Amino acid sequence: MGTATAGMHTRDNSSVTARLEKQLLVWIARRLPNAVHSDHLSALGLGSMAVAGLAFAAFRVSPVWAATGVIVALIANWFGDSLDGTVARVRQQQRPRYGFYVDHIIDVAGTAMLLTGLACSGLMQPLVAAAVLVGYLLVSSESYLATHAAGVFRMSFLGFGPTELRLLLIAGAIRAAITPLVTPFGLATVRLFDLGGVIAVAGLVMAFVVSSARNTRALYIAEPMPARVPVVASASDRMPRLVNESRTA
Numbered sequence: 001m002g003t004a005t006a007g008m009h010t011r012d013n014s015s016v017t018a019r020l021e022k023q024l025l026v027w028i029a030r031r032l033p034n035a036v037h038s039d040h041l042s043a044l045g046l047g048s049m050a051v052a053g054l055a056f057a058a059f060r061v062s063p064v065w066a067a068t069g070v071i072v073a074l075i076a077n078w079f080g081d082s083l084d085g086t087v088a089r090v091r092q093q094q095r096p097r098y099g100f101y102v103d104h105i106i107d108v109a110g111t112a113m114l115l116t117g118l119a120c121s122g123l124m125q126p127l128v129a130a131a132v133l134v135g136y137l138l139v140s141s142e143s144y145l146a147t148h149a150a151g152v153f154r155m156s157f158l159g160f161g162p163t164e165l166r167l168l169l170i171a172g173a174i175r176a177a178i179t180p181l182v183t184p185f186g187l188a189t190v191r192l193f194d195l196g197g198v199i200a201v202a203g204l205v206m207a208f209v210v211s212s213a214r215n216t217r218a219l220y221i222a223e224p225m226p227a228r229v230p231v232v233a234s235a236s237d238r239m240p241r242l243v244n245e246s247r248t249a
Contacts, residue, residue: 009100009147009152009153010151010152010153011153011155012152012153012154012156013155013156013161014156015155015160015161015162015163015164016159016160016161016164017161017163018156018161018163021163022086025082025083025086026086026090028083028086029083029086029087029090030090032083032087036087037087037091037093038087038093038099041079041080041083041084041087042081042084042103042106043080044076044077044079045077045079045080045081045106045110046080046106046110048074048076048077049073049077049110049111049114050110050113051069051072051073052069052073052074052113052114052117052169053114053115053116053117053118054117055067055070055073055117056070056117056120056121056123057117057120058121059122059123060121063177063180064177066121066173066177067173067174067177070169070173071170071173071174074169074170077110078162078166081106081107081162082162082163084099084103085099100147104140104144108137108140111133111136112133115129115130115132115133118193121193123180123191123193123194124191124193124197125191128193128194128197128198128201131201132197132201132204135200135201135208136204138204138205138208139204139207139208139211142208142212143211146211146215149215149219150215150219154211157203157207157210158203160203168196172193172196175192176192176193180192180193182195
C-alpha cells in the first residue's frame, strides 16, 4: 500500500458477540471523558496483557488471587483494546495507518506476554504455549497480508473473535483456580490449559489454511494470468549478431 491508501480497509467481525459489543463500545465512547483518548486506551490494552501474563505466572503461588488478577486484567484489556479505535471513530479522530500498526503491534506483544505467563504458570506445558504462539503468529501474518492485498481485515473465524477468546481464558482461569485438571470423556486426566492449547493450535492451523486458500483463490480470480506478449528483439539485442555477420562477410 502507498502512503495514501495504507490502513484503509474493511473490517469484518462476524463473531458471536460482535453486534452487542459494538453497540456497547459506542455507548461507552460517547460518555468517556475528553481527557481520555485512544492512545491512553491502547497503552491500557498493552499494560493489562502484561499484568495478565504475570497473574497467570502467579498461579504457582496463589491460584485464587492469580485467577482474580487474570479476570481483572483481561477485562481491562477488553476495555482498552476494543475501545481505542471506537473512540477515534466516534470523535472523528481516525489515524488509519498509525492506528492499524500500533493496534496490531500491541496485539502481538500482548499475546507473547500472556503465553509466556502461561508457560511459567504450571498450568500449561511450555512447548504447548510455544505452539499456540506460533499458530497465532501464522494467523496474524496471513491476516495482515490479506488486509494489504485484499483490503479486508477479518477479526474472527467460525464465530470466535478476541472477545470470545478473552471469555474462554476467564472461564479457564476460574476453573484452574478450583482444579487445573480435567478428564475429557472419562479418559486420561490432563491439564485444562494443555487440552485447551492443543485445541487452540488445531483451530489456528485450520484458520490459517482456510483463510490462505480463500484469499489466494479470490486474488487469483481478481488478477487472472495476463496473455503472453511476444517478445520482440530490440536493436541492442540484434547488434552482436550484425557485428558477427559483418566480420564473417
